Amino acid sequence: MNRRHCAAAAITLVCALTVLTAPVEAFAAPSPPSPAASRHASDPKNPVGPGTGAKTKPSKASEPKKNLEEVREEIEALYRKAGAATDAYNLAVEKAKKQSNEIVRLARAIVVGRAKITELKSQAGAQAREQYRSGGLPPGAQLMLSDDPQLFLDGVNRVREGQQAARGVLGELTRTQQNLETYSKDATTNWEKLEANRLKQAEAKKEIKEQIAAAKKLESQLEKEERARLLKLEQEAAYKMQTAWLSSGALKDINREASASGKKALAFATAQIGKPYVWGAEGPDSYDCSGLTSQAWAAAGRPIPRTSQEQWRLLPRVAIKDMRPGDLIIYHDDASHVGMYVGDGAIVHAPRPGRDVTLAGAGSMRILGVVRPDK
Template sequence: MPKRLLRLACAAAVAAQAALAPAPATAEPDPRRPVSQLLTDLQRLYRQTEQATETYDATAERLRAQQAEVARLDGELARARLSLDRGRQAAGRLAREQYQNSTALSPYVRLLLARDPQHALDEGHLIGQLARERAGTVGRLTGSERRKDALARAARKALDARLTLAAQQKKARDDVRARLAEVERLLASLTPEQVTALAARERNDTADAQRKLVTSGALGDDRPPSAEGDRAVRYAVRQLGKPYAWGAEGPQAYDCSGLTAQAWGHAGAPIPRTSQEQWARLPHIPLRDLRPGDLVVYFPEATHVAMYVGDGKVIQAPRPGAEVTFSPIASYPVLGAVRPDGTAPNGQAPATEAR
C-alpha cells in the first residue's frame, strides 16, 4: 500500500537502524531504474529477509529444545551423583563390616564344629543372604558409577550442541539484520513519487494474480471452519494492526509463522513454529478445499505463510515495516495449503499454484 511503503521510506531516510549489522557491499541503488525493476528488487530483498528469518526462527526453536535437553541431563546427572554418594556410603559400611569380621571362623568351619548342624545351616543361609545383599550393593555402586559417567558425557555433548546452536543463531540474526539494512537502503534512495508508483504497481500485480487464480477455478466455495479453525481465525483477527517483527511470536508483534503458530496454539492445536516446518509436517490440501483456519504457504522454499479467512482472502503478517492485515490470497506466489486440525481430504499431495 502507498502509505505503508511511504512509512518505510521515511523511516529508512531518518535512521539507518544503528542496531543492524552492516549490509554486504552491493551496488548503490539507481533511482533511475524502471518502477518494475525497483519492485522486483524490493520483493527479492523482502524474500531474502524472510528466508533469513525462517532460518533464525528454526535455529531459535532448536536452541530452545537443546536448552531443555541440557537442563534435563543436568538434573539427571545431579540425581545420579546423589545416588552414587549413597552407594559409596553403603560400600563403606560394607568394607568396615568385612574388616571387623575378618578374624571370624569361616561358615564351613563353623558347620563342622557346630553341635547343632541345622542351626549352623540356618546361620549359613543368613550369611549367604548377607553376601548376596553385599554383592548387590557393589553391583549398584558399579552401575551408578557407569550411569554417572554416561550422563556426564551426554551433558557435555548437549552443552557443546547448545553452544554451536547459539553461534548459528547469532549468524542467522546477523543475516536478517543485513538483509533488513539492504531493504532500508533501497527505500531510502527512492523519491515519494517512486514510492507511490511502487505501491500502485504492487497493488495492480496482486489484483492480476488474484483474478487469474479465481478464474482458473483453483478456489472452490468456502467451507465452514472446524471449531479449532474458528478459534484460530478469531485469535488472528484480534492481532490486526500489530507490527511485523522478525522472530516475533506476539503478543506485541509477529512474523508470518509466529502469527499462525500462536493462533493455532491458542486454538488448542499446537503446530510447528516455522512456515517450512508447517508445510513439511501438516497435511496438504488442494486450494479448492480451503476452509477458514487453513494455512496458505508461499514461495518454492515455503518461506511465507498466511491464514485463510474465506472469500479468497488471508490474514497475515506480511513483511518488515507492515502490520498484520487482510490480503488477497494471491498477494505472494502460492505454493500450496495445509490443514493443521485434520487429515487432508484427498491425500497428502500439495496443490501448487504459480503466480
C-alpha cells in the same frame, strides 16, 4: 555434593538460559545521502585532476535509472531473502531452546547421580566394615558353622541375602557411574550443538539486517509520490495474482467450515490484525509470519512447529480444493512465508517488515501448498 560441583551445575544452568534470553538487537534504516554531498559528488566544477593519482568512478547519475516496477521487484526480492533468513534464525532459536532444556535436564541428572553414588559407596563401605569386624566372615557364615540344623539353615539364608545385597549395591553403583558418563557425554554434545546454533543465529541475524537495510535504503531514495506509487504497484501485483488464482477455479469446491480448533486459531489470528511485523517476534505486540500462525494454533491448544519451513515439512498436507478456514497456506518455493486461510479466498498474515498483520488474497503470492495442524 561439594560446592565446586554445585557451582558447576549452577553455571551450566545460567549459561544455558543466557544463550536463549539474549535480546534481539534493534536497528535503524540507513540515512540517505545528504543533498549537499550529492551535489558535491556530481559538481563538474570539482573534477579529479589527472595529477592527483585518484581514479574517477562512474557516477550513479550516469547509470541507467531503474523504473519503479524494477525497484518494486528488487525490494520484494530483498524482503523474500530476509524472510528466508528469518526462518533460519527462528529455527536456530527453537533448536537452541530444546538443547538448553536438555542440558538443564542432564545437569540435574548428574547432580542426582553423584549424590546416589555417594550413598551407594557409603553402603558398600558399611558392608566391608561389618565383614572386617566379624573376622572376615559375615554373621550368616558364622551361623553356617553351627551344629544346630536350624541355625545352619538360617545362616545359609542370611549369607545368600547378604550376597544378593552386596551384588545389588555394586551393580547399582556400576549402572549409576555408567549413566553419569552417558549424561556427561550427552551434555557435551548438546553444548556443541548449542554453540553451533548460536553461530547460525548470528549469521541469520546479520543476513536479515543486511537485506532489510538494503530494502529500506531503496525505499528511502524514492520521493514521497514515488513511494505512494510503489505501494499501489504492490497492491496491483497482488491483485493480479489473486485474480488469476480465482479465475483458475481454485475456489470452486472450497466451501468447508473450520473445525472447533480452527475457529479458535482464526479468532486469535484475526485479533492481531493491525499489529506490526517484526522478524523473530511471537507476540503479543508484534509477529513475524510463522510467529503469528504458531501462536494462533497454540492458543487453540494445538502446538505446531515455529517456522514456516518446519510447518510445511512436518504438518499433514491437504489439497487446495480441500482446505478449510484455519488451515495454513505455505508460500514460495523455499516455504519462507505462511498465512492462515480465513475463507472466501482470503488469508490473515504478517507480510513483512514495515507492514502490519492484515487480510490479503490467498492467491496473491505463489502458493507452495496447504497444511492442516489438526488433521
